[in-house]
Amino acid sequence: MFKSRKKKDKKQYKLVSPGDEVLAPCSQDVYRKAIVISYQEIRNIPTLRIRFKTGNMNFVSAQLCYKIVKGIAVPLEKPKTKIQRLCLWFLRRFGLAEV
DSSP states (O other): OOOOOOOOOOOOOEEEEEEOOOOOOOETTEEEEEEEEEEETTTEEEEEEOOOOOOOOEEEEEGGGGEEEETEEEEOOOOOOOHHHHHHHHHTTTSOOOO
């Protein structure tokens, strides 16, 4: 009579937490180290509030930022391809990233 609806996976994908350092775009083709102040979702887009060492505070899409884990730049967006998922699985499996 009634069709059952599939529950969506509502787990938030977060690779960073407040206080972590990320590489964030500060101008065209220039990335600098920044400290994450907060993590928010604005209109279903993961957004970071960051502070550069100069004191500037900005809101930046997490899709544009990277985190350095053991010398490897890891994108902060949710992995969409199988190769990205595999790379993150390896990082987590061997304890290189804490999620």
